[in-house]
Amino acid sequence: MTWSEYHESTKHSLESLRRTPPSLDWANMPDPFRHYEGVPVLDLPADPPSPDVSALAVLNGFSGSAPAGDGPAFLSQLLFYSAAISASKRVPSTGQRYALRVNPSSGNLHPTEFHFVTRGLKKWPAGLYHYRPSSHMAEQRGVGDFNLNPGGSDSSAPVTFVLTSIAWREAWKYRDRAYRYCLHDMGHAWQALALAAQAIGCDTFAFGHFSENEASQSCGLPQDEWPMLIVELRGRSIPVCDEQACPPVSYGGHANQISTETIVYPAIEEIHMATKLNRNAQECNSAPEPPPKSSGEIKLPLTASSQTPFGEIVRRRRSALDFQGGTRSISLTQLSAMLSVASRPFSSDFAAARLIQLYLYAHRVEGLQPGVYRVWPDRSELEQIRSGDQRVAAAGLSLGQDLAGNACVALSMIGDLYRAVRAYGDRGYRYVHFEAGAIGHRLYVAAEAFGLAATGIGAFYDEEVHRYLNLTPKQGQVVYHFAIGYAVPDSRLSA
Ligand SMILES: Cc1cc2nc3c(=O)[nH]c(=O)nc-3n(C[C@H](O)[C@H](O)[C@H](O)COP(=O)(O)O)c2cc1C
Numbered sequence: 001m002t003w004s005e006y007h008e009s010t011k012h013s014l015e016s017l018r019r020t021p022p023s024l025d026w027a028n029m030p031d032p033f034r035h036y037e038g039v040p041v042l043d044l045p046a047d048p049p050s051p052d053v054s055a056l057a058v059l060n061g062f063s064g065s066a067p068a069g070d071g072p073a074f075l076s077q078l079l080f081y082s083a084a085i086s087a088s089k090r091v092p093s094t095g096q097r098y099a100l101r102v103n104p105s106s107g108n109l110h111p112t113e114f115h116f117v118t119r120g121l122k123k124w125p126a127g128l129y130h131y132r133p134s135s136h137m138a139e140q141r142g143v144g145d146f147n148l149n150p151g152g153s154d155s156s157a158p159v160t161f162v163l164t165s166i167a168w169r170e171a172w173k174y175r176d177r178a179y180r181y182c183l184h185d186m187g188h189a190w191q192a193l194a195l196a197a198q199a200i201g202c203d204t205f206a207f208g209h210f211s212e213n214e215a216s217q218s219c220g221l222p223q224d225e226w227p228m229l230i231v232e233l234r235g236r237s238i239p240v241c242d243e244q245a246c247p248p249v250s251y252g253g254h255a256n257q258i259s260t261e262t263i264v265y266p267a268i269e270e271i272h273m274a275t276k277l278n279r280n281a282q283e284c285n286s287a288p289e290p291p292p293k294s295s296g297e298i299k300l301p302l303t304a305s306s307q308t309p310f311g312e313i314v315r316r317r318r319s320a321l322d323f324q325g326g327t328r329s330i331s332l333t334q335l336s337a338m339l340s341v342a343s344r345p346f347s348s349d350f351a352a353a354r355l356i357q358l359y360l361y362a363h364r365v366e367g368l369q370p371g372v373y374r375v376w377p378d379r380s381e382l383e384q385i386r387s388g389d390q391r392v393a394a395a396g397l398s399l400g401q402d403l404a405g406n407a408c409v410a411l412s413m414i415g416d417l418y419r420a421v422r423a424y425g426d427r428g429y430r431y432v433h434f435e436a437g438a439i440g441h442r443l444y445v446a447a448e449a450f451g452l453a454a455t456g457i458g459a460f461y462d463e464e465v466h467r468y469l470n471l472t473p474k475q476g477q478v479v480y481h482f483a484i485g486y487a488v489p490d491s492r493l494s495a
Pocket of ligand 1 (some may be wrong): 101102104105106107108162181184185186270317318319320321358401403456457458459
């Protein structure tokens with residue numbers, strides 16, 4: 001199966017929804033927490049301090065600093081503000097509570113796992129670890145010098161993350177389309193990590209182009225975990241010492257079985273194979289042609305500001321279940337700020353030339369007529385594509401989800417899949433979705449910084465969106481929807 005066959009076969013339409021009505025086997029729901037049993041589990045100090053920088057400053061590229069500390073304190077702060085549990089919700093009918101995390105996830109199913117390799121951290125043995133969000137601890141899966149070697153040379157980074165996907169967690173609910181959501185989730189997790197690292201004074205670089213067989217082997221990953229991104233952290237705020245690491249000794253650990261039965265979705269296996277790099281990881285990695293450039297008739301104003309601290313924002317970030325319709329608007333300067341941080345460059349080997357274009361459905365923005373606009377980020381301009389009330393259209397295109405019409409703005413993220421594949425081969429299919437998730441994550445954090453809320457929307461009628469926006473496949477295809485506005489309070493939520 002090629003990427004385009006997979007993409008085509010997982011498009012939503014009225015017909016496809018009729019063919020596969022939703023049904024969930026609750027008894028076989030995958031456990032959202034992976035544990036590696038039988039290995040030492042190391043404590044990460046509780047209640048790490050909030051980074052001393054505002055969320056908007058971080059989104060705009062400014063770094064914070066970490067309080068002088070040791071390896072455990074550093075790792076605790078990094079993970080508490082990127083991947084930890086941050087709230088819970090109560091199911092009204094049963095009274096049961098379930099956990100929500102700093103990073104969002106389609107269906108709250110959390111396919112992404114965080115593994116990391118450390119070397120030379122103060123008071124923290126060099127080795128290979130898996131983050132256990134359920135107790136904010138680290139499972140020590142090996143000690144010594146685990147060199148992951150993502151960019152083809154020996155890495156000297158003191159901390160390197162390997163983010164993996166367990167596709168079955170998503171497939172349980174979303175079936176064949178789930179691979180797309182795993183990739184989005186990966187993009188969100190990557191940005192959650194990158195922003196938290198920056199808030200405590202580190203630079204990150206993400207590698208999407210690496211041999212996953214080698215990474216799987218180095219990390220001793222079980223069959224159901226697929227490595228997707230390697231993220232290196234560097235910076236003076238990382239507390240290092242001169243310790244010489246010994247050769248790696250792997251303990252592995254026994255991965256828990258996450259459900260009674262795993263159902264194999266052949267389309268997911270096939271798209272994963274099609275986008276795998278089995279050969280030399282350097283192959284098929286040329287910079288894509290630059291994105292199209294044009295202009296619009298509306299100049300976005302200077303951006304609004306917000307001083308709310310990064311830690312407070314990312315730990316209180318939540319997806320809105322629905323938005324308050326009514327008359328309350330957002331300002332054009334807030335919209336301008338959110339679009340500006342969504343368009344900043346990413347530090348990675350696959351997102352240098354942007355592969356996503358944003359289309360905006362403006363419902364209630366002060367000083368902006370309702371309509372559909374294409375965003376031209378280089379010139380901070382909007383080009384009007386359609387005029388008039390878009391609320392019914394935005395909700396209808398998002399599989400009839402009211403939240404896309406009740407929000408102040410909704411977005412279609414259009415992926416330049418052909419340009420991606422020309423540059424990176426079929427692997428480019430992943431990169432378009434990573435980028436969409438990463439943009440979505442920046443929008444979540446920016447919206448929260450302005451006292452708004454956001455929701456990622458993975459469900460939409462693909463071809464209807466193309467028709468509505470007048471797009472041919474060569475111009476791009478919709479890969480993600482998004483909505484931002486004033487959240488309807490959720491009484492099931494507690495911090
Ligand atoms: C890739 C992605 C797709 C999503 N799609 C939808 C959607 O179609 N409809 C919806 O209401 N929420 C959607 N969500 C929001 C999730 O349901 C939400 O992130 C999850 O329940 C966890 O809640 P939290 O974001 O508050 O942590 C999506 C989230 C992500 C990351």
